[in-house]
Amino acid sequence: MKFSEMPYKRIDMEEVEKEYKSIIERTKNAKSGEEQFEIHREYYKFTADVQTSMELAMIRHDIDTTDEFYEKESDFYDEVGPIISQYENEYGKVLYDSPYRDYLESKIGKVTFKNIEIANKAFDEKIIPLMQEENALSSRYSKLIATAKIPFEGEVYNLSLMRKFQTSPDREVRRKAWKAVSEYFQSVTDEIDEIYDKMVKNRTEQARQLGYENYVELGYYRMNRNCYDKEMVENFRKQVKEYFVPFANKLHEQRRQRIGVEKLSYIDTDVYFTNGNPAPIGTPEEILAAGQKMYSELSPQTKEFFDFMMENELFDVLGRKTKRQGGYMTYIPNFKSPFIFANFNGTSGDVDVITHECGHAFQGYLLRDEEIREFADITMETAEIHSMSMEYFTYNWMELFFGDRKDDYLKMHLEDSAAFVPYGCMVDEFQHIVYEKPEMTPAERKAVWAGLEKVYRPHMDYEEDPFFGQGGFWQKQPHIFGSPFYYIDYCLASVCAMQFKVMMDEDFEKAWKNYYKLCNLSARDFFTNVIVEAGLNSPFEDGCMEKLVDKFEKKAFNR
Incomplete structure (x- = not known):
């Protein structure tokens, strides 16, 4: 079916809760693994209905963030999402504690049960109000970024549409474009700081209510890390610093020579050729x-x-x-x-x-x-x-x-892919530091980012830009706000x-x-x-x- 023809209907939470309770109770009372698995098949159909409604609402809201109908639907799912998570966890616990666990594991796999164990560590009914607040903060950030209006050369653009000017072959156009983007972020940085500060404190409080020292352990559970831990990630980042950062520096120096500048500046970010980056041909x-x-x-x-x-x-x-x-x-x-x-x-x-x-x-x-x-x-x-x-x-x-x-594209892609790895690790280490020290001020967080830039991206020169030069670059990275530890x-x-x-x-x-x-x-x-x-x-x-x-x-x- 074509996407435009897919019918949308808001879920009825009374019916959803009733069905979850029925599935949970019948699974508890089942007399065999076979019976539990048949109920689990019903669970697939039921949750597919719920998920379909949620996905359609999310996509259509993202397509037009000013659509009042789907904005209300998005707000609704921000509210009920944690309640649905509560029922998911309750059902997962019943499966996890089933006397027919061996049979179920033979049907739905051992990974499933590890994931249930992790989900149980990441949720409790008492943190639902905090999760709802977290969702609202994430939506607030997304809308702020999505509705950015940036005046440039007589037109008004959003952040995505500014990118072609930020990578223009004309260095002066790039400079003006980056300045326009910087001015936009400078105008909203206090609001973004406020949103993120509330997010960090909210997530920290969730973690503490669940018995964790800080959000890092809970964040790993939320990301469903079922086969590796913080120490393994730290060792991975260590190898990146040792091998990928020097490699990336060589690539940046090669790029500097190719584009003919004395020193790479932040306005040269993602610019690979003097005649401009290869752009796709055609509509x-x-x-x-x-x-x-x-x-x-x-x-x-x-x-x-x-x-x-x-x-x-x-x-x-x-x-x-x-x-x-x-x-x-x-x-x-x-x-x-x-x-x-x-x-x-x-x-x-x-x-x-x-x-x-x-x-x-x-x-x-x-x-x-x-x-x-x-x-x-x-x-x-x-x-x-x-x-x-x-x-x-x-x-x-x-x-x-x-x-x-x-060939220019292939060269650019290979260099960009390799240079990304240090940046991605920088985002990750930044988040570890932030959530291990949730009491930091917004200014201190920006200082942490600026310090990490020197380790992972020593080639970057922000030319004392009042926003980017003060450690603000991370505020344009949506994963930091909506999906901590994803990067x-x-x-x-x-x-x-x-x-x-x-x-x-x-x-x-x-x-x-x-x-x-x-x-x-x-x-x-x-x-x-x-x-x-x-x-x-x-x-x-x-x-x-x-x-x-x-x-x-x-x-x-x-x-």
Whole structure:
């Protein structure tokens, strides 16, 4: 069914609560594992109905943040979401404590029960009011960013549409664009500080009410970290500092020479060529058509997937002034449909949507007929491997999007992917520090960010910009507000995707076979196990980073 034709109806919370109670009670009283599993099948259908309503409301609100109807629907789900979480946890506890646990584990997997254990550690009915307040704060930040109005060259733009000016080949245009963005953030930084300060204190209070010293442990549980811990992440960041930061510095120096500036400035961020970064050729419709051709040639499975997406209008990718910033893929259960949301802005990022977000959507499509929905319930670092690896698997088709600047795009993409890893780790370490010291003032948080810049991005020069130069850059990173501790997942996945790149350069068919296997494995096993089964080395292992950087340096510098 086409997205525009999918009917929306707000869930009836009285009916939802009644059904949850019925499922929970009947599961408790079941006389066998087989009976419990049959009830669990009813649970799949019921929760798919609930999730479909919630997803449709979220997507349509994001498409137009000024739509009054869907704004009210979004507010409603902010309120009832924690209550639904409460019932989810109650039901999970019944399964977890079932006398027929062995039978259930044989049906829905051991990962499911580890996830239930984690969910129980992350929730209690008493913190529902705090969770509702947290949701409202997150929505407030999202709306503030989405509705930014930035005057520039006689027009008014949002943040997403400013990006093409911030990466202009004309350095003076870039300078003016970054100044305009800085002035916008300077005008709202006090409000963002207020929102984030309330978020940090709110999340800290949730953690303490659940018996934790601070939000870090709770944040890990909220991210469903079921097979690695804070110490493993810290060791990963240590390797990044040791190997990726020096590699990234070499890439930035190569970029500096290429664009012909004496010293890299923040206004040169993401600028790779003197004649401008390669931009996609053609209209948004032509970009989507090129994507359809590319996926029809990559594999029979990707052809079927992309044709389905196009036929059912499951893309909303045009940038608009009242649209939420950013991009994502989500899944609408009752229609077995992935959905891709993005903001095309005339830059290479438009093509990244067709590769990155389609990597997510392809995995969702592959599991659309899987009865055991827990197998599709992947953790974020696994999900990001699907997307980041697809960016590399589609390298051979980039001429469709960039014409004779294909090679420039590939150089830019490889350099950008490698340089991202230190930035992502910086975001992660920043959040650890913030939540370990929740009493910090807004000014102290900005000082922490400025200090981390010197460690992870020593090339950055903010030229005493009154906003960015004072450690404010993090305020434009939405994950810090809405999804704490998410960003390290991108880094872990990036290291895995780079391993696929090395593998496909040696044997493309083998790499694709392993990637396809990883997509189908999804959450049938833990992240640390499925990546090994797909032929990858764990990014937590000492030595993994050193070997990878060595191979990527040879590519980046044509050795």
